[in-house]
Amino acid sequence: MFLIFLIHDQRRSRDASSGTADQVEKHDEQKSEVPEFCIDAGSAGNIARFINHSCEPNLFVQCVLSSHQDIKLARVVLFAADNIPPLQELTYDYGYALDSVFGPDGKVKRMPCYCGAADCTKRLF
Ligand SMILES: C[S@@+](CC[C@H](N)C(=O)[O-])C[C@H]1O[C@@H](n2cnc3c(N)ncnc32)[C@H](O)[C@@H]1O
Incomplete structure (x- = not known):
């Protein structure tokens, strides 16, 4: 498996807590409930901002702590899945x-998915 791209580090994240491995695990468990982070590549980013979604992707995302245990500085990394x-x-x-x-009107927004995968859900969100 190879490291492909560093999408973003979380230096500007607002409310993350410093964390041990246990805290990182707890953070992952809570992830499905309330998102703590939002990556906004609107004003800054790298080539990873051009990577499209697929329902049958060849990369997967992983938060990586490199030389420290600080969840605030987690790097969001894309790895080859195959x-x-x-x-x-x-x-x-x-x-x-x-x-x-x-x-902004409080209504659910929908975006069609055009990834073309056989099992595509037909909606990005
Ligand atoms: C991170 S950008 C990806 C790069 C973008 N396609 C571009 O040309 O700059 C995310 C946007 O790309 C489009 N996109 C990415 N994957 C898509 C998909 N599977 N189906 C439809 N639109 C997609 C959506 O407009 C989405 O908001």
Whole structure:
């Protein structure tokens, strides 16, 4: 398995707590309930901002603590989920739950998915 891209570090995250491995595990357990972090590549980012979502991705996302145990400085890293042949598009699962995105009017926002996978859910969110 190879490290592909560093998407972002969490230096500007607002309310993360410093953490031991136990805290990181607890953080992961709570992840499905209330998202603590939001990565906004609107004003800054790297080439990873061009990676599309797929329902059958060839990358997966992992938060990585490198030389420290501080969850605030976790790096969001994309790893190859398989051997990827040259010229194949790199994709990962954005991980949206359906009906989890709301517009400013409070209504559920929907975005169609065009990934083309056989088992595509047809909706990004
Ligand atoms: C991180 S950007 C990916 C790069 C983007 N396609 C571009 O050309 O700059 C995320 C946006 O790409 C589009 N996108 C990514 N994956 C998609 C998919 N499977 N189906 C439809 N739109 C997708 C959506 O507009 C989404 O908000």
